[in-house]
Amino acid sequence: MKHHCAAIFGYNEYSKQILKQLKGSYRNIGVFVISDAEFLEAQEDGYSVEKFDLSDNWEEIEVRFDVDSLIVFCALTDDAENVFLTISLRATFEKLFIIALAQDNESMMKMKSAGADKVMPILQIAANVIADILGKPIMTQVLHDVLYEDSDLTIMEMEIGANSPINGQYLHDIHFKRDFDLILLAIVDQEQGTTFSFASKGQNHHIDEGDILVLMGYKDKLQRLKKWNAGVDACK
Amino acid sequence: MFGRWIVDTAFFLHTYHPYQRSKIFFYNLLENQHYRYKKYFDFFMIGLIFLSVYILVSSVKHELPQGWLVFNNYVISLFFVIEYTLRFWVYSSNSKTIIEQYERDLFLHRPFSFFEAMKSIFKQKMEYVLSPTAIIDLLAIMPFFHEFRLLRIFILFRVLKLFRYAKSLRRLISILASKKFEIFTLIVFTMIMIMVSSVLIYMMEANNPDSRINTLFDAVYWAVVTIFTVGYGDFVPVTHGGRIVAMMIIVSGIAVISFATSIVVSAFTEKLDEIKEEKLIDSVNALKRMYLVCGFSPLAHEVIRKLHKRHLPILILEKDPQKVALARREGLLALAYDSASLHTYNLLKINFEHQVEAVILLHESDVANIYAGLTIRELTKIIPLYSVLHYLGNRKKFSLAGIDHIVNTHELVGSMSRIIAHQPVAFEVIHALRSEQTSTIIDEIILDSTVGDRFYKLLNDPLFYQRFSVLGIFSTSTQLFHFNPNPERGIQPGDVAIVIANRNLIDEFRAKLHRRGKV
Numbered sequence: 001m002k003h004h005c006a007a008i009f010g011y012n013e014y015s016k017q018i019l020k021q022l023k024g025s026y027r028n029i030g031v032f033v034i035s036d037a038e039f040l041e042a043q044e045d046g047y048s049v050e051k052f053d054l055s056d057n058w059e060e061i062e063v064r065f066d067v068d069s070l071i072v073f074c075a076l077t078d079d080a081e082n083v084f085l086t087i088s089l090r091a092t093f094e095k096l097f098i099i100a101l102a103q104d105n106e107s108m109m110k111m112k113s114a115g116a117d118k119v120m121p122i123l124q125i126a127a128n129v130i131a132d133i134l135g136k137p138i139m140t141q142v143l144h145d146v147l148y149e150d151s152d153l154t155i156m157e158m159e160i161g162a163n164s165p166i167n168g169q170y171l172h173d174i175h176f177k178r179d180f181d182l183i184l185l186a187i188v189d190q191e192q193g194t195t196f197s198f199a200s201k202g203q204n205h206h207i208d209e210g211d212i213l214v215l216m217g218y219k220d221k222l223q224r225l226k227k228w229n230a231g232v233d234a235c236k
Numbered sequence: 237m238f239g240r241w242i243v244d245t246a247f248f249l250h251t252y253h254p255y256q257r258s259k260i261f262f263y264n265l266l267e268n269q270h271y272r273y274k275k276y277f278d279f280f281m282i283g284l285i286f287l288s289v290y291i292l293v294s295s296v297k298h299e300l301p302q303g304w305l306v307f308n309n310y311v312i313s314l315f316f317v318i319e320y321t322l323r324f325w326v327y328s329s330n331s332k333t334i335i336e337q338y339e340r341d342l343f344l345h346r347p348f349s350f351f352e353a354m355k356s357i358f359k360q361k362m363e364y365v366l367s368p369t370a371i372i373d374l375l376a377i378m379p380f381f382h383e384f385r386l387l388r389i390f391i392l393f394r395v396l397k398l399f400r401y402a403k404s405l406r407r408l409i410s411i412l413a414s415k416k417f418e419i420f421t422l423i424v425f426t427m428i429m430i431m432v433s434s435v436l437i438y439m440m441e442a443n444n445p446d447s448r449i450n451t452l453f454d455a456v457y458w459a460v461v462t463i464f465t466v467g468y469g470d471f472v473p474v475t476h477g478g479r480i481v482a483m484m485i486i487v488s489g490i491a492v493i494s495f496a497t498s499i500v501v502s503a504f505t506e507k508l509d510e511i512k513e514e515k516l517i518d519s520v521n522a523l524k525r526m527y528l529v530c531g532f533s534p535l536a537h538e539v540i541r542k543l544h545k546r547h548l549p550i551l552i553l554e555k556d557p558q559k560v561a562l563a564r565r566e567g568l569l570a571l572a573y574d575s576a577s578l579h580t581y582n583l584l585k586i587n588f589e590h591q592v593e594a595v596i597l598l599h600e601s602d603v604a605n606i607y608a609g610l611t612i613r614e615l616t617k618i619i620p621l622y623s624v625l626h627y628l629g630n631r632k633k634f635s636l637a638g639i640d641h642i643v644n645t646h647e648l649v650g651s652m653s654r655i656i657a658h659q660p661v662a663f664e665v666i667h668a669l670r671s672e673q674t675s676t677i678i679d680e681i682i683l684d685s686t687v688g689d690r691f692y693k694l695l696n697d698p699l700f701y702q703r704f705s706v707l708g709i710f711s712t713s714t715q716l717f718h719f720n721p722n723p724e725r726g727i728q729p730g731d732v733a734i735v736i737a738n739r740n741l742i743d744e745f746r747a748k749l750h751r752r753g754k755v
Contacts (some may be wrong), residue, residue, distance in 0.1 A: 003657065013628070017650025022657065071657055099656055101649065104534065118660050120652060123538045126645045128670045130535075130622060131542035133641055134527070134594055136680050138710045138732045142717050143678075147666065148651040153719055157661045173704060181720055183705055185736065186665040198665075198676040198736070214662045218719070224344065 003071040003097060004028065007061065009085055010048070010076040011038040014101055014122075018073055019047065030064060034076075054084050058092045067093050074100040074116065079107040083114045090115030146216065155185070156222045160211045163231035171205040175219075180225050182217035239348045246334035263326040266319070269403070270521055270585050278401040281319070285394045288312050292392075323370070344604045344731065372396045407511065415503045426463065426492050433461040433485040440477035447474045463489040487677075516571060520584055523549050528592050530575035530608045531599030533558040535624060535645075539598060540568060545672065548593060558680065575599075576607040581615055588616035597623035597639070601749035602630045606637045615640040669736065679742050681733040683709070687749050688727035694748055704745060705736040 005028035008015050015031070022029060031042045031049040042049040050060055060197060061067065076082040079102060079195055086100050100116035108121040132140040139210040145151045160167050166174060176182045186198050197205070207213075215222060249255050264271035291308040294300055320639040364370050376395035401403045412419065438455035441447040449455050449469050458471040462485050473479050504511075520526075527543055529536055534553040540550055552570035554560050563570035575579040575597075586592065595612050597605040605623045612621060617638075618651055625634055625644040634642050658662040669678040683691060708719040712730035736741060 006657070013646040014649050017646045018653040021650045021654040025654070025658070040457065044578065044672075051747070054307060057437070073653065097459050099653070099660075104538070118655065118656050120650060120664065122645055123535055124671060125269055125648055125652065125667070126535055126543050126624065126643060127538035128667075130539050130624070130643050131597065132670060134596070135546050136678075138712070139678055139680050139734050142708070142710060142734055143670075145717070147655055153658065153717070155655075155662045157659045177720055183707055183720060185705075186661070188661055198674070214665045216660075216719075231494065 004069040005065045006030070006071045006073065007032060007065065008073045008075060009052070010034075010074075011042040011047075011076050011081075015043075015075040015079075018075060020063070021223045028065060034062075054081065054088060055225065058089070061093075070086055071099065074098060074111075076101075079103050079110075083107070083110050086111055086116050087114040113132060135205045136193075152218050152220075153216070154219055154222065155214065155216050156226070157212050158206055158216045158229055159225055160209055160213065162209045164209070164229045165231075166207050166213075166229060167209050169207050171207060174207075176215065176225075179215070181221050182225060184213060184215055186214045188212040188214075239350045242334060242350060242353075243338045243348060246331040246338070248333055249331040250329075259326055260323050266323055266326060281315075282398060282401050284312050284315055285397055288394050289392070310751055313377055316373065320370070320377060323362060323373070324361065327364040328356050328357070333357050333360065343440075346503075368737050369400055372399070407514070411503045411507045411511075412500070414507065415499050418499045422492070422495050425495075429463055429485065429488050429492070430456065430459045433463070433481055433488075435620075436481045437473060437478055438476050440481060441473055444478075445473050447471070447478070449478075459485060462486060463492060464490045465493060482729070493544065511570070516569065517584055519569065519570070520551055520586070523551070523591055525549070526551050526591060528553065528586070528595045530554075530595065530597045530612075531604065532556075532563050532570060533598050533600045537563075537566075538595075539596060542672075546728045565729075576604065576611045578582035578611055578614065588612070588619050590667070592616075592619050594620045594622060597621065602626050602633075606630070606633055609634070609637045609639045615700075654738050675740070676736065677739050677742070678707075678736050679739075681735055681742070681746060681749070683727045683731040683749075685727055685729055690749055691727055692723040694745060697748075699747060700737075700741065703737060704741055707734040707736060709733050 004026060006019055006022055006026045007030045008022075009032045010035045011031055019029065019031070029048070031047045032052045033039050033042060033049060034052065034054075036051075038048055039051055050064075052060070061070070074082050074085050074089070077087060082100055082102070084099055089096055089098055098116045099118045099120065100111040100114075102111050102119050102121045102124045105121050108119045108124075111119040129140065146153050146155055171184075171187070176184045187205060187207075189197070189205065189208075215225070217225075251686040265274055265277050268274060285738045288308055291300065291304055295305070334353045334357045336350050339347050365374075372393055376397050378393070391410060399409060404429070434455040435459060435579040436454050437449060441455070442451075449458055454471060458473075461468055461471075462482060473482050491539065526549040529550055529552045532552050534623065536552070540552070543550055550569065552560075552563050553569055553573050553575035554563065554570060555572065555574045557572045560570045570739040571584070573584070581588075595609075597608050598606045599608065602625065605625075609621055609623060612619070621639045622640065622643070623634060623639045625631060628644055628646060631642060631644070652663065657664075668674055669676065695704065695706065706721065708717050709721045709725075709727075710717045710732045711728055712732060715727065717734075718725060735745070737745070
């Protein structure tokens with residue numbers, strides 16, 4: 001599901017950075033805050049801002065956004081409040097895509113239990129990056145360029161469609177490296193749930209409609225594969 | 237004229253590098269606990285001491301070959317003479333004393349006082365000569381004059397020299413020295429008790445024909461044996477008066493023993509933390525390579541957990557004793573020192589260039605991180621500094637402070653939010669690879685031109701085929717990343733492969749890459 005609008009809860013250093021990154025990608029972005037100070041600050045910074053409390057009254061969301069194409073960031077500084085916010089949203093909107101921030105792994109588990117689709121554990125993310133810069137500086141630099149910089153080399157996730165030529169084939173029959181100049185990193189099997197498995201482990205995997213492939217490669221080559229996957233006779 | 241010549245000679249020696257270098261070398265060898273070769277010298281001297289005592293004990297009942305005795309009397313003694321002379325030499329600097337006296341006199345517009353300079357030198361050297369350890373050293377040399385047979389007993393003074401070389405013995409002495417007053421009181425009390433009781437027992441027993449205590453020496457011997465609760469029973473009081481004295485002295489003896497025990501125990505208890513700290517500092521000094529983490533915040537905790545996988549020791553410096561206690565409970569090497577103080581690094585004697593792989597500043601405030609960073613930059617310009625940045629507005633200050641790598645959690649979360657919003661699965665894949673939570677990891681393999689052919693051949697080996705992904709090769713010379721590399725490119729010097737696979741498979745690949753023989 002392509003998301004067109006975004007709602008960010010909380011206005012702090014994390015949400016400011018999230019807004020900075022999302023600004024150009026969504027046509028409707030709303031900021032929701034609890035305190036007056038946050039409200040004024042967000043308003044001064046030019047964002048469309050609303051106040052909310054942690055009750056179950058989410059009318060404002062329904063009025064302002066198309067919930068099916070809405071992505072929500074729960075970025076309150078207090079983990080307990082963030083969990084409460086996540087669980088309140090999930091209780092009201094079953095299909096809403098919720099991304100939550102958590103200070104550590106412990107809170108991450110709680111966020112997941114509260115119904116967040118994806119959780120960003122801040123401490124672990126920062127620790128991973130610091131440890132990687134120290135121990136694997138080159139890998140860190142390469143991944144940074146691929147993920148965050150506007151480089152030709154990028155990462156893409158692709159859902160297998162019903163008409164895809166890959167549908168129904170075994171993973172070991174498709175040579176992404178040789179034929180597409182792409183590297184398959186991981187695959188999500190729809191039949192087995194939403195967790196992924198690394199490509200290096202599951203070569204006997206049978207690819208079905210709805211599976212998601214995570215690939216790395218140059219943008220043009222990824223686009224060609226995407227078209228081919230969609231059933232367009234574009235390449236090979 | 238003579239004074240002028242002395243001053244010139246002093247200036248010459250003070251600036252003559254070979255002379256100063258050799259003096260520093262011997263000072264380090266003899267006195268500097270942190271000098272890497274000192275321990276070998278200490279072991280050598282301990283060996284000589286044991287050998288010397290062994291020869292002495294053997295010679296009591298056996299006729300030893302002449303060579304052994306010559307070795308003991310001359311060779312070993314000669315080593316001790318040389319050691320004594322070197323210690324005498326390095327104890328103080330005569331040239332420095334003369335120069336100081338000359339400059340003082342010059343400043344006060346008076347002629348150089350040779351006599352004053354010599355007096356200062358004599359005072360300094362006598363300070364050494366009269367120190368307990370130097371006296372023991374001198375007595376240990378005495379067997380050199382073996383013609384005086386009685387002086388052979390001085391070999392036992394060589395055993396006392398062990399205090400110089402064994403750190404634990406030195407520590408014991410320093411602990412007991414902290415209770416000088418109590419020990420002195422105990423000794424005085426014991427002596428008075430011995431004196432009084434021996435005179436009393438002599439008075440009661442000396443004239444009784446049935447008693448074996450006939451002389452004052454017998455009485456003192458009996459008093460000492462009784463007061464220290466040994467009681468051999470070879471001398472026993474037979475008179476009523478003597479037995480009353482015995483009862484008194486037995487009760488006093490228990491008091492003496494209890495007092496002595498309590499002094500030693502309290503000395504050790506009081507110094508326990510200090511001893512533990514000293515041992516920790518010793519273990520820090522013994523580390524060859526380590527990460528230095530400044531500040532023990534929750535982020536530091538997490539970073540350390542990740543770094544532990546690299547099997548490189550980590551030293552934590554944290555001012556807050558509670559946080560240090562927490563770190564120690566986790567089995568980490570943590571010291572309660574201020575990471576922003578030069579005094580800390582002087583005290584710990586950390587050699588940044590040789591011991592520290594990288595410094596990671598993880599305090600919970602930007603001020604503390606910058607302050608610590610600047611302190612470390614004063615000590616070393618080479619070691620890479622990594623720091624967490626809490627407030628983005630301080631980024632420039634961090635760069636000015638000489639911090640090489642800056643990580644800001646807000647920026648990281650912001651950048652990741654874009655990926656997670658558009659490609660949530662891809663985000664999870666990358667996060668899982670980086671966090672090393674599963675057996676599949678992303679890693680670097682350093683390559684050189686000698687493994688070029690082998691590298692590509694191994695990728696087609698059934699063990700690695702389709703189970704080992706090479707994302708690309710990064711060339712450190714051109715700073716370019718070659719995605720999905722073609723074997724025709726070969727391997728260039730400075731290439732690093734970025735791979736994804738099971739961690740055991742990566743280890744196996746590394747091993748096979750550098751193993752000789754056919755693939």
